[in-house]
Amino acid sequence: MKTNPSSENLNSLAAGESATIVAIQTDDALRQRLLALGFRVGKRIDLIRKARFSGPLQVRIGTTDVMLRKTEALQVIVKKT
Amino acid sequence: MKRIALLGMPNTGKSTLFNRMTGGAARVGNWPGITVELLSGKILLGSDMVELIDLPGIYDIHGFSEDEQVVRHFLHDNVPDLAVVVLNATQIERQLSLLLQLKQYNLNMVVLLNMADEAKKFGISIDTEKMSTALGIPIFLLSAKYGNGFQEALHAVTKALRYNTPGMAEQLRSQLEQDAHIESEMARVLQHAVQIPARLPDNLTTQLDHVMLHPWLGLPIFFGIMYLLFQGIFFFGQPLQSGVNELFGWLLEVAIAPLVSGLPDLLQGLLLEGIYNGVATVAAFIPIIVLFFLFMAIVEDTGYLSRAAFLMDALMARLGLDGRSFVMLLMGFGCNVPALMGTRVMRSRSLRLLSMLVIPFSLCSARLQVFVFITAALFAPESAALVLFSLYLFSFAAAIVTALIFKRHFPNSEPFVLELPPYRFPTLRQMLLRGWHEVYHFIHRASKFIIIGVVFVWILTHFPTSAAPASADTWAGQIGAWLHPIFEPIGVTPELTIALIFGFVAKEIVVGSLAVIYNLSGSALSGALAVQLDWVQAYSFMLFTLIYTPCLSTIATLRSESKNNGYMLLSLAWSLLLAWGVSFVFYQAARALGL
Numbered sequence: 001m002k003t004n005p006s007s008e009n010l011n012s013l014a015a016g017e018s019a020t021i022v023a024i025q026t027d028d029a030l031r032q033r034l035l036a037l038g039f040r041v042g043k044r045i046d047l048i049r050k051a052r053f054s055g056p057l058q059v060r061i062g063t064t065d066v067m068l069r070k071t072e073a074l075q076v077i078v079k080k081t
Numbered sequence: 082m083k084r085i086a087l088l089g090m091p092n093t094g095k096s097t098l099f100n101r102m103t104g105g106a107a108r109v110g111n112w113p114g115i116t117v118e119l120l121s122g123k124i125l126l127g128s129d130m131v132e133l134i135d136l137p138g139i140y141d142i143h144g145f146s147e148d149e150q151v152v153r154h155f156l157h158d159n160v161p162d163l164a165v166v167v168l169n170a171t172q173i174e175r176q177l178s179l180l181l182q183l184k185q186y187n188l189n190m191v192v193l194l195n196m197a198d199e200a201k202k203f204g205i206s207i208d209t210e211k212m213s214t215a216l217g218i219p220i221f222l223l224s225a226k227y228g229n230g231f232q233e234a235l236h237a238v239t240k241a242l243r244y245n246t247p248g249m250a251e252q253l254r255s256q257l258e259q260d261a262h263i264e265s266e267m268a269r270v271l272q273h274a275v276q277i278p279a280r281l282p283d284n285l286t287t288q289l290d291h292v293m294l295h296p297w298l299g300l301p302i303f304f305g306i307m308y309l310l311f312q313g314i315f316f317f318g319q320p321l322q323s324g325v326n327e328l329f330g331w332l333l334e335v336a337i338a339p340l341v342s343g344l345p346d347l348l349q350g351l352l353l354e355g356i357y358n359g360v361a362t363v364a365a366f367i368p369i370i371v372l373f374f375l376f377m378a379i380v381e382d383t384g385y386l387s388r389a390a391f392l393m394d395a396l397m398a399r400l401g402l403d404g405r406s407f408v409m410l411l412m413g414f415g416c417n418v419p420a421l422m423g424t425r426v427m428r429s430r431s432l433r434l435l436s437m438l439v440i441p442f443s444l445c446s447a448r449l450q451v452f453v454f455i456t457a458a459l460f461a462p463e464s465a466a467l468v469l470f471s472l473y474l475f476s477f478a479a480a481i482v483t484a485l486i487f488k489r490h491f492p493n494s495e496p497f498v499l500e501l502p503p504y505r506f507p508t509l510r511q512m513l514l515r516g517w518h519e520v521y522h523f524i525h526r527a528s529k530f531i532i533i534g535v536v537f538v539w540i541l542t543h544f545p546t547s548a549a550p551a552s553a554d555t556w557a558g559q560i561g562a563w564l565h566p567i568f569e570p571i572g573v574t575p576e577l578t579i580a581l582i583f584g585f586v587a588k589e590i591v592v593g594s595l596a597v598i599y600n601l602s603g604s605a606l607s608g609a610l611a612v613q614l615d616w617v618q619a620y621s622f623m624l625f626t627l628i629y630t631p632c633l634s635t636i637a638t639l640r641s642e643s644k645n646n647g648y649m650l651l652s653l654a655w656s657l658l659l660a661w662g663v664s665f666v667f668y669q670a671a672r673a674l675g676l
Contacts, residue, residue: 036140037498056394
């Protein structure tokens with residue numbers, strides 16, 4: 001996993017923060033699912049909340065709310081806006 | 082007969098539309114090229130009967146999930162005369178991708194933009210005419226839930242069916258990976274036809290989520306809701322279930338028994354205590370299944386089930402399960418059968434199988450009856466509550482241990498990414514239809530298996546005819562004697578072994594079977610048990626009863642839901658092994674401590 005300071009991942013956002021998707025570095029199955037749910041490079045994504053005990057994240061992209069696990073969120077590279 | 086396929090992403094209200102179109106008259110069936118069953122219904126459109134098929138919701142026609150493969154194979158092997166594509170109007174900006182993918186297959190299509198009422202509330206305006214021109218496909222706005230726009234949509238579907246389907250060229254059918262231009266095409270269509278506000282208004286869903294998914298309040302609210310549901314099923318279900326039992330008992334007395342009274346005793350026994358009893362066993366589950374799915378429809382269709390998944394995921398992920406499995410596990414404490422059926426919301430097969438392996442350890446209300454009776458007979462009133470509570474702990478522990486042991490064998494292959502749909506309240510019609518479909522499914526799939534099982538146990542406990550029913554001389558008694566070396570180390574007597582054979586059918590009849598075995602009832606039976614058994618034996622018997630096979634109906638449901646006899650046998654064998662192991666450790670340890 002890249003540790004370039006200019007590119008954070010989805011999990012590094014705090015609740016209420018917004019970002020732009022920079023890259024989706026997942027395997028094909030997850031990538032296609034995320035694309036179908038509206039994830040696109042360059043799109044705005046909002047982190048709504050994180051569940052307790054390192055549980056899943058709730059994000060909003062367009063009109064869709066999606067939950068995904070931390071392991072998956074680490075693979076979505078974003079840039080805070 | 083012409084065929085219409087209903088296609089769309091999950092959470093588009095596709096099934097609601099299907100129910101509205103078919104009026105709830107649907108059946109499950111098999112199709113060439115695919116292994117799962119699909120719901121279909123025959124409807125009259127114009128002057129022709131056509132068949133409407135509800136395909137599973139998919140995100141991507143080229144996707145890797147099981148549902149996506151099913152749809153791909155279905156379209157390949159059963160090209161429909163018309164594809165009705167249902168899109169969620171509020172999410173049009175991303176759902177269009179599926180439509181454009183489908184368009185490449187040159188199918189005869191009509192597009193229905195569902196949830197038009199919600200889109201309007203969001204301030205999303207869609208010009209269907211412009212969109213229709215841009216795509217070259219008829220497009221209609223619709224609210225399947227309330228029926229607005231339904232007649233127009235039906236009319237368009239009827240009209241579209243008049244044209245012959247172009248058929249799918251072989252090169253199109255085999256083509257799979259060509260959506261490079263879909264992105265730009267999406268932008269082109271959306272640009273002129275759809276207006277979406279830059280920021281969505283802070284709506285009810287956001288406010289509700291604020292409370293329901295609150296970092297501190299979320300879990301207590303979740304358990305509160307689960308407790309209410311469980312209590313609801315228990316308190317409404319029990320009287321309904323005993324009502325059905327009384328009805329069947331009354332029918333037996335006034336109609337069935339006189340009808341067969343001329344027949345030889347043995348044949349009467351087979352008909353009444355075997356087959357009729359089997360039918361009554363199936364019937365007793367009907368009210369509880371309807372009730373369960375009325376509640377499930379609320380939990381699921383309101384969108385709360387995915388919230389529960391969100392709240393419980395951190396803990397359940399470690400067990401290889403997800404939050405929805407946990408909801409089903411909890412619901413299993415009411416009754417295992419509908420809880421197993423409820424796992425169908427999980428679209429990943431391995432996740433479903435692992436959940437179904439765990440659910441039968443939930444201490445259901447039928448088992449509770451046995452434990453209450455035995456606890457009352459053998460334990461002091463002040464320790465009774467503790468005894469029952471400890472059994473609930475064993476129930477959870479058995480589920481957790483099973484999940485931990487088997488999670489490696491059922492690795493979840495699908496990405497865990499779930500939509501959190503807006504909160505919606507299902508209409509009564511949707512709830513009732515759901516209950517009816519599930520009951521139909523249960524009767525259709527499980528009743529034969531259950532009736533055969535009941536008859537089989539009746540034969541074991543009544544043959545040879547020279548022996549008194551359920552006595553040591555019957556085949557069941559002989560099996561009990563033969564199994565004695567296995568049951569002796571866990572403190573279970575031959576009489577109790579016969580009761581366990583009865584308990585295989587249903588836990589509700591265990592106490593009744595003890596009455597037959599000892600030829601005593603009520604307090605006399607309690608007294609006899611207290612004389613014959615000590616508390617260590619009784620507790621060991623209860624542990625075994627808790628963990629081994631819940632009942633025949635559960636096994637029948639495991640079989641019909643997994644469609645795999647090997648899986649059913651695995652569940653059966655594992656629960657027997659675990660039951661014996663736990664009872665053995667408990668009994669031997671207690672004896673070693675001199676108890």
